[in-house]
Amino acid sequence: MPPLIEIRNVSKSYRREKLEIPVLRNISLEIGAGDFVALMGPSGSGKTTLLNLIAGIDRPSAGSVVVAGTDLTELSEGELAEWRARHVGFIFQFYNLIPVLTAVENVELPLLLSGLDKPERREHAEAALAIVGLGDRMDHYPRQLSGGQEQRVAIARAIVTDPTILVADEPTGDLDKNSAEEVLGLMDRLNREIAKTILMVTHDPHAAERARSIRRLDKGELV
Amino acid sequence: MELLKLIWRNTLRHKLRSLLTAVGIAVAVLAFMLLRTVVTAWNAGVEASAANRLITRHAVSFVFPLPYAYRDRIARVPGVERVTFAVWFSGVYIDKNQFFARLAVDSNSFFDVYPEFLVPPDQLAAFKRERNACIIGSEIAQRYNLKIGDVMPLEGDIFPGRWEFVVRGIYRPRDKTTDPTSMLFHWQYLEEQARKEKSSREGQVGWYVSRITNPDEAGALSASIDALFANSRAETKTETERAFQQSFLSSMGSVMTAMDVMSFVIIGIILLVLANTMIMAARERTHEYAVLKTLGFTARHIFVLITGESLILSVIGSAIGLTVAFPAVEGFQNALPKGWFPIFYIEPRTIVFGTIAGVAVGLIAALIPARRAMSIRIVEGLRYIG
Numbered sequence: 356m357p358p359l360i361e362i363r364n365v366s367k368s369y370r371r372e373k374l375e376i377p378v379l380r381n382i383s384l385e386i387g388a389g390d391f392v393a394l395m396g397p398s399g400s401g402k403t404t405l406l407n408l409i410a411g412i413d414r415p416s417a418g419s420v421v422v423a424g425t426d427l428t429e430l431s432e433g434e435l436a437e438w439r440a441r442h443v444g445f446i447f448q449f450y451n452l453i454p455v456l457t458a459v460e461n462v463e464l465p466l467l468l469s470g471l472d473k474p475e476r477r478e479h480a481e482a483a484l485a486i487v488g489l490g491d492r493m494d495h496y497p498r499q500l501s502g503g504q505e506q507r508v509a510i511a512r513a514i515v516t517d518p519t520i521l522v523a524d525e526p527t528g529d530l531d532k533n534s535a536e537e538v539l540g541l542m543d544r545l546n547r548e549i550a551k552t553i554l555m556v557t558h559d560p561h562a563a564e565r566a567r568s569i570r571r572l573d574k575g576e577l578v
Numbered sequence: 579m580e581l582l583k584l585i586w587r588n589t590l591r592h593k594l595r596s597l598l599t600a601v602g603i604a605v606a607v608l609a610f611m612l613l614r615t616v617v618t619a620w621n622a623g624v625e626a627s628a629a630n631r632l633i634t635r636h637a638v639s640f641v642f643p644l645p646y647a648y649r650d651r652i653a654r655v656p657g658v659e660r661v662t663f664a665v666w667f668s669g670v671y672i673d674k675n676q677f678f679a680r681l682a683v684d685s686n687s688f689f690d691v692y693p694e695f696l697v698p699p700d701q702l703a704a705f706k707r708e709r710n711a712c713i714i715g716s717e718i719a720q721r722y723n724l725k726i727g728d729v730m731p732l733e734g735d736i737f738p739g740r741w742e743f744v745v746r747g748i749y750r751p752r753d754k755t756t757d758p759t760s761m762l763f764h765w766q767y768l769e770e771q772a773r774k775e776k777s778s779r780e781g782q783v784g785w786y787v788s789r790i791t792n793p794d795e796a797g798a799l800s801a802s803i804d805a806l807f808a809n810s811r812a813e814t815k816t817e818t819e820r821a822f823q824q825s826f827l828s829s830m831g832s833v834m835t836a837m838d839v840m841s842f843v844i845i846g847i848i849l850l851v852l853a854n855t856m857i858m859a860a861r862e863r864t865h866e867y868a869v870l871k872t873l874g875f876t877a878r879h880i881f882v883l884i885t886g887e888s889l890i891l892s893v894i895g896s897a898i899g900l901t902v903a904f905p906a907v908e909g910f911q912n913a914l915p916k917g918w919f920p921i922f923y924i925e926p927r928t929i930v931f932g933t934i935a936g937v938a939v940g941l942i943a944a945l946i947p948a949r950r951a952m953s954i955r956i957v958e959g960l961r962y963i964g
Binding site for chain 1: 580581583584587588590591865866869870871872873874875876877955956957960
């Protein structure tokens with residue numbers, strides 16, 4: 356069975372004024388379906404950049420990124436946006452909920468692109484919130500929730516479209532120990548119970564222990 | 579939850595800022611409507627001009643009279659259908675602040691040449707029968723509570739003495755551009771008094787008005803009429819009614835042009851106010867737009883979010899401005915001395931223009947922030963700290 360995520364000879368560099376700054380150097384990586392991979396490494400090692408390339412929110416300078424059989428480097432911006440909506444659930448370090456929307460409305464947001472009608476969207480959003488244990492917080496605004504609850508709403512938003520992969524960038528980086536444990540437990544459940552493929556960037560060795568495998572990056576190279 | 583709900587919630591996110599922006603737009607739209615209405619009112623005479631009427635006045639100045647004897651000579655010019663004449667009487671009614679046009683006219687021909695003054699036939703007949711009768715506009719009747727049979731005493735200034743007129747008719751304006759504030763009486767009555775007093779104004783009229791068959795021949799007919807009186811003691815200047823009205827208004831022309839320009843400058847100010855608000859709002863939400871793009875929303879969705887918010891603000895502001903404009907125009911007219919602007923109303927095209935301007939400003943103000951938010955890369959947006 357081919358790997359779900361296939362990265363071949365990927366390099367990425369940024370241009371700052373006249374300087375070319377290499378971030379990733381000739382990376383090749385394969386991740387299978389249902390895997391839970393933690394990407395670790397020091398700051399500036401290129402973890403988030405690699406995550407962004409796999410999630411289709413950035414493009415490599417060289418090489419190819421194939422996810423679920425689609426070469427992301429060959430998609431236009433519009434096609435890439437559509438692809439992200441269908442295949443990627445993103446969990447950010449700082450939750451990134453829309454402050455003027457309630458928990459259930461935040462979770463419903465990605466479903467606006469799905470073609471579902473209003474009652475169906477609401478049903479899916481409520482189910483996702485129930486999975487993360489926030490069935491009783493649906494009409495709360497982000498400011499009315501704790502950090503851990505906000506991150507669980509963000510996870511519900513990430514899984515509501517049943518994406519092919521979940522990508523998480525330091526999902527526990529802004530949480531206290533208990534909330535971090537809750538979030539990691541939830542991700543663990545999603546991986547074990549519904550075989551969701553998860554790619555997580557983290558600095559925290561304790562968080563990385565929850566993954567099935569750990570890949571380390573240093574100065575833009577896999578070590 | 580629909581995208582529209584998110585647009586609406588974003589609009590209300592900074593309530594005070596949105597409120598101030600909407601009020602700013604409302605005030606600007608109100609100022610635009612008022613200025614346009616004043617300009618329209620000022621030009622109302624020009625707008626109301628009939629294409630088939632020529633005005634003949636003294637070549638030197640409007641204030642110099644013309645001999646009554648010119649009437650028949652003008653009437654004989656081929657292409658002239660009917661000739662009438664009038665004299666500016668002026669005078670004081672109640673006090674000097676009560677301003678409206680008081681004209682001595684040729685009762686037999688005036689209403690033939692000015693069909694836009696609608697007088698009931700029985701009232702017109704009664705007016706013609708009585709030498710000191712007058713016909714007044716419906717607004718004058720309403721303003722001074724005058725009815726048929728009432729006496730209007732006037733203190734003469736150009737024509738000294740106390741004059742008493744009996745109201746025998748009340749005309750209605752045929753359309754909104756017709757002045758409903760004139761008072762018209764028999765020129766013969768004025769002439770009798772002039773004869774009695776052996777005044778120098780005996781046998782004189784103010785100006786002639788000719789109704790012509792073909793408006794396309796106005797230029798040639800004007801030249802023909804003026805040629806009749808060339809090298810006489812009272813040479814004439816004949817022009818179309820529109821040209822006459824325009825020359826009459828020319829003394830205030832630059833002020834009106836400035837007001838005209840200002841009304842459009844105000845549209846530009848609205849644009850800047852709204853664009854400033856939208857740029858601030860979009861900049862603050864750079865991070866959120868990046869999150870939305872991450873979720874799969876496209877640049878087009880971002881455009882809709884920003885433009886929608888801009889349109890909501892501009893439409894609400896414009897609607898308030900348009901709604902308030904009506905009582906404001908009425909209040910403005912009431913605050914002015916009576917008779918300054920006999921025709922003072924918000925033209926339909928001013929309403930249409932105000933509405934279009936409101937929507938257009940909403941769209942244009944969103945262009946710069948929307949373009950920026952659409953083009954920013956997701957990774958840059960996620961790193962953005964507002």
